[in-house]
Amino acid sequence: MQMMVFWAAAGGMTALGAAALARAVLRRPRPHTAPDLDVYRQQLAELDRDVARAAVSAEDADRLRVEISRRMLEADRAARPSSTALGRGWGIAGVAALTALALPLYLHLGAPGYPDLGLADRVERIEASRADRPSQAEAERTAPPADRPVDPPYAGLVQQLRDAVAARPDDIAGLRLLVRNEAALGNYAAAATAQRHLISLGSDTDGDQLGTLGELMVRAAGGYVSPEAESVLRQGLSRNPDQPTALYLMGMTMAQGGRPDLAYRYLNHALRVAPDAAWRTDVLAIMPDIAMRAGVAWTPPEAAPTDIAALPPEDQARAVQGMVDGLAARLNSDGGDAEEWMRLMRAYAVLGRPDAARDAWQRGRAAMTTDDDRAALDAALAELGLE
Template sequence: MTFWIIAFAIALLSAIPLALALRRAHGIGDVDSSTAEVEMKVYRDQLKEVDRDEARGVLSAEDAKRARIEVSRRLLDADKARASEKHGVRGAPIWAAAVLFAAVSGGALWLYNDLGAPGYEDLPLTHRIELAEEARANRPTQDAIEQMRPPSPPIMEPDERLTTLLVQLRDALTTRPDDLQGHILLARNEAVAGNYRAAYEAQKQVIRIKGPGATADDYADLADMMILAAGGFVSPEAEDALTKALQRDPQNGTAIYYSGLMFAQTGRPDMTFRLWQPLLSSSSAEDPWVMPIRQQIESVAQAAGIRYTLPPAPMAGGLRGPTQEDVEATADMTPEERQEMIRGMVEGLAARLANEGGSPEEWSRLISSLAMLGETERAKAIWGEAQVIFGATPEALAVVRQGAERAGLVE
């Protein structure tokens, strides 16, 4: 009800000035009326001037009489013109103002009813977070979601040899339940064949056999297989596996990517962006999560109300720039040739990072390489630029800092 009262008040305040403008006399008549008043004042002054001239003897009585008659005639004409103009200029009738108010109010109501959401409750940030937490808590279980959704397509179509291998592995492991390598092989091949439920069941056995020695990758692989079995949905069971992976390795890329996906699915795009953006900036082109993140992160940022521009895609083939092997390969060159070759590689790396951006490792290598060439001031400038670029990502900045430490720029 409060909303409609406010909307009605706004419509009323919008219509009142327009209604007053319609009621008020307007147009050229106002200008003409003021002109007639000026003319009448001039004629009155002329009559007084005629009286003064007659008294001084400048005009004879006869001339003064004729002048008074002429000026009086003009004064009467001006007075008639003013009166007719005032009668001819009229404001709009009151019903026109009422029609205007009805049109403004009705049009606004129709537009809001057509484009808006009447009756939709407010969604402040705290309430949206509560709804997201509720959605996360009430997600379907792994078994329920597998019944509702088809699994993801297989990595490759299984051929006869793979099918035969899987049958043999399954039969063999029925009598060797603690065969670690057998279960690892079974989990991988079941996943390749698209049998994701069988794959994550085998992966559970791998974790059981390893016990406390199970790694972050083991749990991340388990979550990966469960999510693929659920058609891309992150179930509570898959989230539990992701949590255990991150407890063992907070930088596990697979676990970070799927954790972000889980937040996106439960209405927290802000948390998704907070996880994906640092991961993307510190990943290489070969990492499997880079492509799906690049395909989704801009829409995630928009949903979170964040301005974000997708950086250029990282180049495949690993880091580019001078490596220790590159330096050793120059052993047969003269010192001048060796220095020139190294400098060319460094300049190429610097130009690419300036134009395309790059990974923290590449920034680290550039800083240390410049220091090696004696360009300490330039290395300091690039270290300062890197702190701005990677300042929001402590993990990535720590990698760049290693190059600054090798260059002697920080202790």
């Protein structure tokens, strides 16, 4: 009943306003009369007669004609409607038209009777929709298969590795090698399974292994972040809040799930801790839009200076940590040579993280294919005093 009264009142007020404006536009202005014009014409005629009778000199007659003509022009100008009045009339016409169209347009496009939806209610609905999205298993079933050419000898070696890991399922080095090679073949689901078992053996010390698992799950789902993958990424961030891969993937899933406020926080943090990440350019490209939708005034981060020693102490630590985390994420995802793994080991040692340095040595050693590379990693471990 209240809604009916409201709409009746609103409709009546709109109709009255539109009618008043339309009346003002359509009403014809009263014509302006200029009776003085006839008087001035008569004066000119009498002036000609006076000149003919020699009652007025020619010089005085010219002066009088100029004055009478000037007064005629002023009277004629006063009789014409001004351009300002015409413009005002068109303005009133436009307002009248918009007023008349406002109510039917809202009834067509709006939602009469729909209650105001506060921020808390909107967030609750978005989160309910995100919780109802497809599972990891459903996403993997519909994900396109990896179309990668496989060299038969290499495929045979990977099969031997699978058999060896099946025979010794708790071999950490074998599992790490299997994760890397399954991922190289595009078998991300199998790589995620091996990575999950690796984590269950307690080899994760700083959240990087969980970040790797989350990335493998996302790749197995064709780039989609499932609820299960999101849970893994959150666990990784709970152990290491600066884990670059987890921050990046969490930011992307929040952006796609209608939470630009959270996407901004994750991605802005990811940009700070991973100055050399492969996805950095893509994130910088989408950040203006995400910041706008989040209602945040965002300034792109400056390029990291080459001379870290020139930074303040707190910024030095942050820059070094970001570079180390970025290197670790890249090696875990794409692999690298012995020199890169040794660089990561030394970086962890400098940061006072000996367990992480030993973990990098184990992962790098498992990824090497020659005895010389493995020996170089062993020597680097001994040089650091971490045997």
